[in-house]
Amino acid sequence: MNPQTPLPIPPNVSWIDKLASFYKENSIHHNVYDSIHLLPRYVRVVGQSCYFLNQDPPSKKPNPLPHTPSPPQSPSQIESLSALLESEIGSTVTPSHLIHGLLRISDPNAKINNCNLYKTGKIVGLDLSSALAAITLEVTPNDHVLDLCCAPGGKLLLIADILGSFGLPSNNSYGTITGVDISEQRLSTCRSILKKSSTPSAKIRARLYVGDGSKFDIQPPPDSWWDYSYHKDIQFAYKNNKTNIDKSNIPWFSSKLLRSPALYQESIASQSNTNVLSNNTKIISNTTQHPETPCDNINQHRKLYDKVLVDAECTHDGSLVHLYKYVNNSAIGKLDTDFLSPERVEAVSNLQYSLLINGWNQLKVGGTLVYSTCSLSYKQNEMIVAKFLQFANNFTNSDHYTAIVEQPNFVNSQPLTIDKASIDNHSQNSNNSEIIHIQNSSNHQPKETKKRKHVGLKTQELILDQIYIDFKEHLNKISSIVNCVRLDPRVSDTSGMFISKIKKLR
Numbered sequence: 400m401n402p403q404t405p406l407p408i409p410p411n412v413s414w415i416d417k418l419a420s421f422y423k424e425n426s427i428h429h430n431v432y433d434s435i436h437l438l439p440r441y442v443r444v445v446g447q448s449c450y451f452l453n454q455d456p457p458s459k460k461p462n463p464l465p466h467t468p469s470p471p472q473s474p475s476q477i478e479s480l481s482a483l484l485e486s487e488i489g490s491t492v493t494p495s496h497l498i499h500g501l502l503r504i505s506d507p508n509a510k511i512n513n514c515n516l517y518k519t520g521k522i523v524g525l526d527l528s529s530a531l532a533a534i535t536l537e538v539t540p541n542d543h544v545l546d547l548c549c550a551p552g553g554k555l556l557l558i559a560d561i562l563g564s565f566g567l568p569s570n571n572s573y574g575t576i577t578g579v580d581i582s583e584q585r586l587s588t589c590r591s592i593l594k595k596s597s598t599p600s601a602k603i604r605a606r607l608y609v610g611d612g613s614k615f616d617i618q619p620p621p622d623s624w625w626d627y628s629y630h631k632d633i634q635f636a637y638k639n640n641k642t643n644i645d646k647s648n649i650p651w652f653s654s655k656l657l658r659s660p661a662l663y664q665e666s667i668a669s670q671s672n673t674n675v676l677s678n679n680t681k682i683i684s685n686t687t688q689h690p691e692t693p694c695d696n697i698n699q700h701r702k703l704y705d706k707v708l709v710d711a712e713c714t715h716d717g718s719l720v721h722l723y724k725y726v727n728n729s730a731i732g733k734l735d736t737d738f739l740s741p742e743r744v745e746a747v748s749n750l751q752y753s754l755l756i757n758g759w760n761q762l763k764v765g766g767t768l769v770y771s772t773c774s775l776s777y778k779q780n781e782m783i784v785a786k787f788l789q790f791a792n793n794f795t796n797s798d799h800y801t802a803i804v805e806q807p808n809f810v811n812s813q814p815l816t817i818d819k820a821s822i823d824n825h826s827q828n829s830n831n832s833e834i835i836h837i838q839n840s841s842n843h844q845p846k847e848t849k850k851r852k853h854v855g856l857k858t859q860e861l862i863l864d865q866i867y868i869d870f871k872e873h874l875n876k877i878s879s880i881v882n883c884v885r886l887d888p889r890v891s892d893t894s895g896m897f898i899s900k901i902k903k904l905r
């Protein structure tokens with residue numbers, strides 16, 4: 400926090416009413432927006448794996464990324480980068496004590512877009528809350544990851560970097576990330592950050608599709624993905640209008656490096672992080688075979704994804720910086736119609752549910768799905784997850800769930816308390832922040848409350864009365880919903896975020 404430079408409350412006050420009524424209708428505490436004055440900014444060092452700087456013994460608190468290799472850049476290199484950024488933007492920058500590769504900028508007004516590190520693709524803006532959502536997937540080297548609402552791509556790039564950090568496919572790391580977004584314009588931003596920022600070994604793993612995430616059903620890349628001739632053939636067939644090729648499967652973007660081994664080798668050679676990338680550049684060969692994934696064969700079962708991220712479209716109310724921009728541009732009408740009106744909440748929650756269902760359908764048994772939003776509204780979060788759990792577990796014996804919500808590994812993990820100074824600042828500024836007093840949207844008095852962990856920072860009360868009312872008869876099936884996590888800007892030192900980690904058991 401930098402008390403000298405708080406963001407001024409915008410002079411136009413009509414937005415306050417809009418926001419206040421949204422908060423009221425959605426059972427969100429009215430003082431959430433005030434914490435915009437306290438929030439730091441975060442950027443991520445591109446090309447770095449992202450993982451918890453967990454200081455607990457691994458046996459007690461396992462690292463969520465069990466195969467995380469040693470960091471490609473040493474802490475001192477991160478420190479130097481942090482110092483460089485500090486000198487560029489003129490306000491305090493410190494490496495996050497929580498997550499490797501994240502830098503915390505104390506000034507909420509800091510502008511990073513003009514600094515060289517940003518322009519040259521060495522850093523990207525990424526809030527701690529977004530990093531936590533992506534890390535909750537616990538990506539491992541051979542994971543095929545699906546990101547159903549991927550643009551502008553902060554989380555997608557992070558996941559690509561994690562996959563890239565495991566080494567080359569020739570070193571038994573075959574993971575890929577498939578990003579989908581309905582907006583071509585937003586997806587081009589995603590493509591630009593991939594092109595500008597990513598290391599070759601991360602870049603080759605990403606493919607992007609313009610499409611509706613609630614219907615998308617393209618399988619993970621075939622094993623031949625790692626064979627450059629596959630890409631050349633597709634490109635040739637596409638250019639020559641060959642009819643025997645299903646064009647709907649062709650990504651809107653995949654890296655050029657995949658089409659030319661020479662290009663790829665050249666690009667690896669010019670890569671400064673030689674300790675990330677092994678010298679073995681035979682990654683793209685004609686004989687690549689993933690040992691654990693069978694070759695594509697029309698007679699075999701449809702391949703599904705190991706991990707699915709549904710970072711759903713939402714009302715963005717937890718993203719205070721986002722709200723602030725709207726408010727400051729006097730786009731109040733748009734704020735209302737695009738984000739906060741009851742009609743919008745209704746439409747968006749229907750979309751969220753469809754996205755979650757489709758994400759679930761694309762997930763393999765044993766896989767993990769993360770459903771997240773940057774909204775603090777229960778309708779878009781717990782309610783969606785509860786409705787989904789009811790659907791997914793409906794036809795099974797109650798002892799044999801198909802879907803359960805697990806607590807993300809970072810909850811209560813030791814490093815979360817390391818940023819304590821800032822938490823104390825928050826506590827001073829927000830009285831009784833342990834408990835959120837929620838006004839229920841439908842004016843029901845809360846019937847029951849459940850204690851719930853609040854990302855290890857504070858214990859808060861989650862009032863589940865609305866959920867209980869709607870799903871009373873399925874109470875036992877939704878009990879794991881208490882494992883959902885929400886990051887409340889008043890105490891979390893982050894933007895607002897809801898994160899749920901859902902396991903597919905059968």
Ligand SMILES: C[S@@+](CC[C@H](N)C(=O)[O-])C[C@H]1O[C@@H](n2cnc3c(N)ncnc32)[C@H](O)[C@@H]1O
Binds near residue numbers: 554581585713750
């Ligand atoms: C919260 S943003 C996602 C942020 C992104 N995950 C990231 O880390 O940068 C939501 C995205 O969902 C996209 N979207 C909205 N409706 C969609 C749909 N039906 N299918 C796929 N994407 C959709 C929006 O265009 C927007 O880019």
